[in-house]
Amino acid sequence: MSTPLVVSEVRKSFTMHLRGGLVLPVVDNVSFSLKAGECAVLGGPSGVGKSSILKMLYGNYAIDAGQILIEHAGGFVDLATASPRAVIDIRRATLGYVSQFLRTLPRVAAIDVVAEPLIARGEAAETARDKAAELLSRLNLPEALWRLPPATFSGGEQQRVNIARGFITDHRILLLDEPTASLDAVNRAVVVEMIEARKQAGTALLGIFHDDDVRARVADRIIDVSAFSARKDAAA
Amino acid sequence: MTAEQPLLKVSNLSRFYGGRIGCLDVSFDLWPGEVLAIVGESGSGKTTLLNCVSSRLQAQAGRVEYRMRDGRLRALSDMGEAERRFLMRTDWGFVHQNPADGLRMTVSAGANVGERLMAVGARHYGHIRETAVDWLQRVEINTDRVDDPPRAFSGGMRQRLQIARNLVTAPRLVFMDEPTGGLDVSVQARLLDLLRGLVSDLGLAVILVTHDLAVARLLSHRMMVMKDGRVIEAGLTDRVLDDPREPYTQLLVSSILQV
Amino acid sequence: MSAIEGIARTNFAYLDEQTKRMIRRAILKAIAIPGYQVPFASREMPMPYGWGTGGVQVTAAIIGPEDRLKVIDQGADDTTNAVSIRAFFEKVANVAVTTHTRDATIIQTRHRIPEAPLSEGQVLVYQVPIPEPLRFLEPRETETRMMHALEEYGLMHVKLYEDIARNGHIATTYAYPVQVAGRYVMDPSPIPKFDNPKMDRSPALQLFGAGREKRIYAVPPFTEVKSLDFEDHPFTIQRFDKPCALCGSTHSYLDEVVLDDRGGRMFVCSDTDFCEERREAGHVGPLGVPA
Numbered sequence: 001m002s003t004p005l006v007v008s009e010v011r012k013s014f015t016m017h018l019r020g021g022l023v024l025p026v027v028d029n030v031s032f033s034l035k036a037g038e039c040a041v042l043g044g045p046s047g048v049g050k051s052s053i054l055k056m057l058y059g060n061y062a063i064d065a066g067q068i069l070i071e072h073a074g075g076f077v078d079l080a081t082a083s084p085r086a087v088i089d090i091r092r093a094t095l096g097y098v099s100q101f102l103r104t105l106p107r108v109a110a111i112d113v114v115a116e117p118l119i120a121r122g123e124a125a126e127t128a129r130d131k132a133a134e135l136l137s138r139l140n141l142p143e144a145l146w147r148l149p150p151a152t153f154s155g156g157e158q159q160r161v162n163i164a165r166g167f168i169t170d171h172r173i174l175l176l177d178e179p180t181a182s183l184d185a186v187n188r189a190v191v192v193e194m195i196e197a198r199k200q201a202g203t204a205l206l207g208i209f210h211d212d213d214v215r216a217r218v219a220d221r222i223i224d225v226s227a228f229s230a231r232k233d234a235a236a
Numbered sequence: 237m238t239a240e241q242p243l244l245k246v247s248n249l250s251r252f253y254g255g256r257i258g259c260l261d262v263s264f265d266l267w268p269g270e271v272l273a274i275v276g277e278s279g280s281g282k283t284t285l286l287n288c289v290s291s292r293l294q295a296q297a298g299r300v301e302y303r304m305r306d307g308r309l310r311a312l313s314d315m316g317e318a319e320r321r322f323l324m325r326t327d328w329g330f331v332h333q334n335p336a337d338g339l340r341m342t343v344s345a346g347a348n349v350g351e352r353l354m355a356v357g358a359r360h361y362g363h364i365r366e367t368a369v370d371w372l373q374r375v376e377i378n379t380d381r382v383d384d385p386p387r388a389f390s391g392g393m394r395q396r397l398q399i400a401r402n403l404v405t406a407p408r409l410v411f412m413d414e415p416t417g418g419l420d421v422s423v424q425a426r427l428l429d430l431l432r433g434l435v436s437d438l439g440l441a442v443i444l445v446t447h448d449l450a451v452a453r454l455l456s457h458r459m460m461v462m463k464d465g466r467v468i469e470a471g472l473t474d475r476v477l478d479d480p481r482e483p484y485t486q487l488l489v490s491s492i493l494q495v
Numbered sequence: 496m497s498a499i500e501g502i503a504r505t506n507f508a509y510l511d512e513q514t515k516r517m518i519r520r521a522i523l524k525a526i527a528i529p530g531y532q533v534p535f536a537s538r539e540m541p542m543p544y545g546w547g548t549g550g551v552q553v554t555a556a557i558i559g560p561e562d563r564l565k566v567i568d569q570g571a572d573d574t575t576n577a578v579s580i581r582a583f584f585e586k587v588a589n590v591a592v593t594t595h596t597r598d599a600t601i602i603q604t605r606h607r608i609p610e611a612p613l614s615e616g617q618v619l620v621y622q623v624p625i626p627e628p629l630r631f632l633e634p635r636e637t638e639t640r641m642m643h644a645l646e647e648y649g650l651m652h653v654k655l656y657e658d659i660a661r662n663g664h665i666a667t668t669y670a671y672p673v674q675v676a677g678r679y680v681m682d683p684s685p686i687p688k689f690d691n692p693k694m695d696r697s698p699a700l701q702l703f704g705a706g707r708e709k710r711i712y713a714v715p716p717f718t719e720v721k722s723l724d725f726e727d728h729p730f731t732i733q734r735f736d737k738p739c740a741l742c743g744s745t746h747s748y749l750d751e752v753v754l755d756d757r758g759g760r761m762f763v764c765s766d767t768d769f770c771e772e773r774r775e776a777g778h779v780g781p782l783g784v785p786a
Contacts, residue, residue: 017483018490060478062471084458084472085267105432105454106425120436318645340653347656354656355649361659361725383660 002071004094004172004204005034005057010066010080012049012056013230025230026052030066032223034173039195039205039218044225050208051100053225054175057206058097059087070094070173092120096174098166100181102158104151111136111146114164121169128168135164139190155182167194174198176207180214192217241303243268243409243441244289249298251288257465258284262298264460264470268408271435271442273456273473275449275488281465282445283413289443290330290411291320302409325352329402329410333417335394338401339386345372345397346382352405371400375430392423396430403434412444416451428454449492453477461485508555509587514538518556518711522702525713530675531643532626537709547580548706550603550622557618557702558584558601563591565599570607570748570765577605594768606669608690610747610769613699615716621684623705626712628672628682648680651723659728668733674721675714683720689732689748694720739764742773743780 010030016022027049034040042050055061057068059079068079072094077086091097096117105113114132119125136146139160145153150161159182166174176195180188188211195218198205209215215222242265251258259281266272274282287293289300291312300312305327312320324330332338339348349368350358358364369379375396377389386394395415402410415431416424432455435442446452452459452473459476461469461484469482480486506512514536521535540548558564564584568577572594580603581592593599596611603620613619629639632650642650651672658666671688675681683694684703694701694714701714714720724730738745740752740761747769749762761782764770779785 014479015481017486055478058474059472060474062475062479062481084475085270087472088457105429107429317641321645321647343653343657344660346660347653350656351649351653354652355647359652359724359726361656362727364656365660 002036003033004036004071005206006067006069006076007032007057008067008069010053010056010068011064011230012052012061013064027225027228028230030225030228034204034206036172036202036204037199038220039199039207041215041219041222042206042208042225043222044229048225048229050225051177053228054097054177054206054208058095058175059091092117094172096166096169096171098163098174098176098179100159100177102150102162104149104158106149106151108149109147110141110150110153110161113150113161114168117165117169131168132164135168136160138194139164140187156184156187159183160187163191163194167198170201170203172203174203174205176205176209178208178210180209180211188214241307241309242266243270243303245299245301245309246289247299247301249285249288249295249300251284251293251295257281259288259462260465262467264467266409266441266443268441269439270458271440271444271456273444273446273452273459274462275446275452275459276462277447277488280462282447282462284465285462286411286413286443286445290328291324292330305408325355326405327407327409329407331395331398331402331410331412331415333414335386335391335398338398339394341387342385344383344385345377345389348386348397348401349404352401356405367404368400371404372397374434375400376426390423391419392427395419395427399431399434403438403440406438407440409441409443412442412446414446414448415444416446416448424451431455449477449488461488505587507560507588508558508584509541510538510552510555514552515556518552521711522553522556522713525702525711526700526715528679529714529718530679530681530712532710532712534709535711537706540706541583542579544707545624546576547603547605547622549704549708549711550605550620550706551580551583551704552706553620553702553704553711554584554601554603555588557620558588558590560588560590562600563593563598565593565596565602565768566604567602567607567609567766567768568605569750570609570769571767573767595772596766596768606685606687607748607765608686608693610744610764610766611772613693613697615698617699619697619699619701621686621701621703623682623684623703623708623710626682626703626705626708626710628670628680643679646678648674648723651680652725655723655725655728659725665724665728665730671730672723674723676718677721680723681712681714681720687733687748688722688730691720691722691730692732696720735762737762738780739770739773740780740782742770742778742783744770744773744778 008031011028013023013025042053044050052061056063063080069076070079070090072090111129111132115128118128141157141160150158163179180191192214244266247263249262250260262285274285276282288295301309302312303309346365346368349371350364353364369382372379372382377393377396386397416427444456456473459473460467463484469476469485477489480489518535521533525533540551542548566577566581568574584590585592596609601618605622627639629642629650632654633639655665669687670682670685671691673681673683673691696717698716700716703712722730735749739747739749741763744764747764747766750765751760752763753760
């Protein structure tokens with residue numbers, strides 16, 4: 001079983017220059033790895049740094065120390081030191097991310113938002129749209145909405161567009177930031193099935209799930225982020 | 237493989253206005269298909285940098301090299317005026333903030349789009365007009381406006397026409413100076429969407445000067461933050477905006493109005 | 496000599512020898528670079544700008560005592576401008592004058608090329624109001640000079656494109672731009688485009704003088720002069736659906752002449768010498784009388 005993601009001794013803090021250079025430590029000595037076909041869940045109380053870890057792993061947050069090794073294009077790349085170009089390539093081909101909130105674009109239809117990552121990987125637009133339609137219907141998004149830009153959708157509808165966008169590709173690593181937070185029971189079950197399918201296909205998944213039921217059904221193991229917390233109150 | 241080599245190499249570029257700094261010691265590479273945003277406040281040197289890189293303004297120090305279509309990297313300063321101007325109207329584009337600076341306001345939209353073709357030797361009226369009509373469609377201008385001068389166009393249409401005029405020769409590198417500045421928000425959204433589509437369909441490399449971080453977020457892969465003529469922070473657009481490191485960048489990011 | 500005692504006479508052909516040398520140098524340079532506008536130190540002449548001061552200076556610089564001068568204005572030898580310039584050179588150079596195209600060694604012209612073919616050894620001197628063909632498209636002289644230097648002539652075709660887009664055909668009928676010897680784009684002065692083909696590979700030397708604009712340019716004998724056009728809208732000249740009312744010519748450029756205040760009009764050759772010669776040879780048009 002391969003290990004497509006290895007995180008070792010990662011430290012992250014924020015320096016708030018607008019508040020007199022106040023340094024806010026977030027996490028320290030984060031070390032774990034992720035195997036193909038497993039779903040690990042980040043655990044711990046809120047504010048402990050779970051979302052920050054996902055953002056570091058996706059390259060949105062820079063880190064102070066440590067390594068984030070990602071198996072990409074036949075080798076390992078340290079995301080912490082990779083060039084922006086390399087990070088974009090890793091995101092395109094290897095590393096997927098379902099964020100909590102959809103960043104909507106003006107005038108782009110929901111189905112095209114979903115199809116985009118596949119087209120970016122060289123798939124024909126028609127094929128990508130067919131696949132997007134399949135995912136959206138599986139997630140019970142009314143077909144009347146597919147051609148509309150998702151800016152005016154409800155929270156749950158936007159989240160389903162976001163999930164479809166994250167699952168349309170076969171990225172080997174998938175980061176999930178509370179993908180089921182605003183979904184009803186039926187759609188939560190669909191997402192759980194989709195995660196199961198991806199595990200079967202050998203994808204390494206790392207997620208944050210506040211819903212105990214969902215967490216219990218998808219998690220192979222829990223990574224307790226409290227152990228890495230650099231904040232004294234949280235660590236206590 | 238040319239795709240694995242930078243399209244543009246900028247090294248230690250400096251420009252002074254008398255004793256004052258325009259831009260100082262700026263270096264970066266730009267790759268094919270990459271969109272680089274240069275952000276900063278008015279007077280931070282972003283437009284000076286854009287003009288120096290695009291050789292509209294002479295830098296006093298440093299070097300700009302460009303990979304020609306034959307794959308060779310050439311210093312712009314080693315080219316003759318004729319070659320540089322030819323490059324600027326074929327393989328490069330320049331989209332001005334004010335469309336009147338980039339258009340011929342008194343000749344028709346069709347001739348505005350066709351000019352670059354005629355400049356490189358197109359001599360068939362029917363073909364030139366066909367191409368112009370095709371480009372008007374691509375930038376969502378009604379084709380029955382092909383014979384109207386841009387004076388009769390709205391601000392958003394003028395800007396879209398300016399983009400068509402630049403893209404008609406299939407350039408590989410386009411410079412944009414606040415392309416959405418001065419437009420209504422709804423017009424701006426439409427233009428941004430159009431630009432996003434064109435950039436990814438045509439695989440354009442773009443250097444985009446903007447003071448609008450939302451525009452930079454939407455269009456760019458990579459970002460450079462300028463202050464007092466210097467690049468103070470650079471990196472992946474998401475990273476710079478989500479985790480700004482420098483005091484000035486934090487100030488810029490924290491000053492964005494939330495809607 | 497009829498000079499009044501105590502008053503200085505002018506130098507031969509009015510201009511002083513230094514000035515003539517300066518103009519000749521400009522002319523030689525212009526001949527060496529066909530179609531290129533050579534700046535020269537245009538002098539004040541005893542006539543206003545716009546009355547042919549450029550052409551007069553060129554003529555003055557090249558004319559010699561043996562020359563025979565013809566001067567036409569819109570093709571006619573007998574209009575005010577032509578008569579006064581001819582009289583001017585008769586007075587200041589004491590040269591022979593003629594109205595016959597084939598007898599002239601120098602022909603100074605405003606807005607026409609004679610219908611009779613020119614021959615080797617003849618010089619055609621054009622009076623030019625605005626020498627810069629790019630002027631109305633690009634007002635900056637610094638920029639137009641750069642465009643000429645770099646052979647950036649796309650803008651010229653933008654103008655022709657606009658013509659077709661607006662009128663369905665190239666509507667420019669005079670001062671129709673040409674490219675000389677495959678290099679410089681040149682304004683042929685406001686001659687009708689009917690005359691453009693006569694410039695191409697003409698055995699005569701063609702000199703252009705713009706006095707107010709201080710430019711001289713030239714087309715050496717037997718030089719290619721091509722009118723700009725599009726592949727699908729090729730250059731064509733004007734056609735007249737009537738013959739000359741006086742001489743019956745069907746292949747010359749015609750002027751419209753109003754005959755009365757009741758709408759009566761006729762079309763006659765603008766080249767008066769050509770028309771007269773034809774009538775003398777026995778050609779008669781619908782309104783003409785045998786010579």
